[in-house]
Amino acid sequence: MKGLLIDDDELYARTLQRSLARKGIETAIALDAASALAQARTDPPDFALVDLKLGEDSGLGLIQPLRALRADMRILLVTGYASVATAVESIKRGADDYLPKPASTSMILRALGLETSAAQEESDDTMTPLHRLEWEHIQQALAETDGNISAAARLLGMHRRSLQRKLAKRPGPERRRIDE
Template sequence: MTESRTLLIIDDDDRFRRILARALTQRGFTAHTATDGQAALHALASLSPWGMIVDLRLAEYEDGLQLIPRLRKRCPHTRILMLTGYASIATAVEAVKLGADQYLAKPADTETILLHLEGTSITPEPDEVDKAMSVRQLEWEHIQRVLRDKNGNISAAARALGMHRRTLQRKLQKHNTGL
């Protein structure tokens, strides 16, 4: 049985994790945190949270997508929200296939995170649905798909994309910082 107001935040960004935990605590939740998959699985030995917020990229070599099935197996009825600064359609589809209930791009405020975690439908504006993807968004989607196919290996992805590894790293960094 899950504890109705208990959440587990799994994110390697110390500052973000602390701020989100504090904001959720102020809203009446009991927020537990973990920096990686191993710490999260260890916490689940004594914790049965209502919801989990999982970052897509945990530490340098850990993938939050690979963690989702293990979390789902341990806590089949717990709500799982994948929260990422590297959002793409490919990773969103993959996250849901692997067992996430929702997927949300950073930055996101606490209320939006809770709405998604609760599964509340957020209907986009009609003009947002009809918009075609920009060239920049299409490029980002393609890069994410190739990165996923290459298991996050930047050098292999750069070769497959026909670009220098440093160019790909700059594109990833630039997209992550919003520049």
């Protein structure tokens, strides 16, 4: 299986490339949208891992051109700014999966259907933390109001300053529960 890693963070892309190589998966790296499309046209990959934010470009714009090159290509969108709104939009545009960044090798392999794990089955039983749900709800309101903070605050039934304070507290990576 061969893939294309499309990410403007070269260090992350190279690290992920090495991790996937240890699992026997060959990958190429593209640091921007134009070079990603050029590489995909030359040698269409089995899968593409696309970052949502590619410098000035959006990874959402790459989904349809990649799908047009190869209909059976698995397209995984990754982002450090995960929200319900962008997840819905990526799936509507044709992405196969949506992963929070930094996406681990095992997360990617599971999304590609190459690995299952007991750890995933255990984590399926845990609920999404409340602060994450609140953050996603706020992001959805912002998307519906085209980023207008005052309109989003009215939609959410809160004061504009309260919304600004919540936006300043972006949620960090989820902590894993340690049982026993």
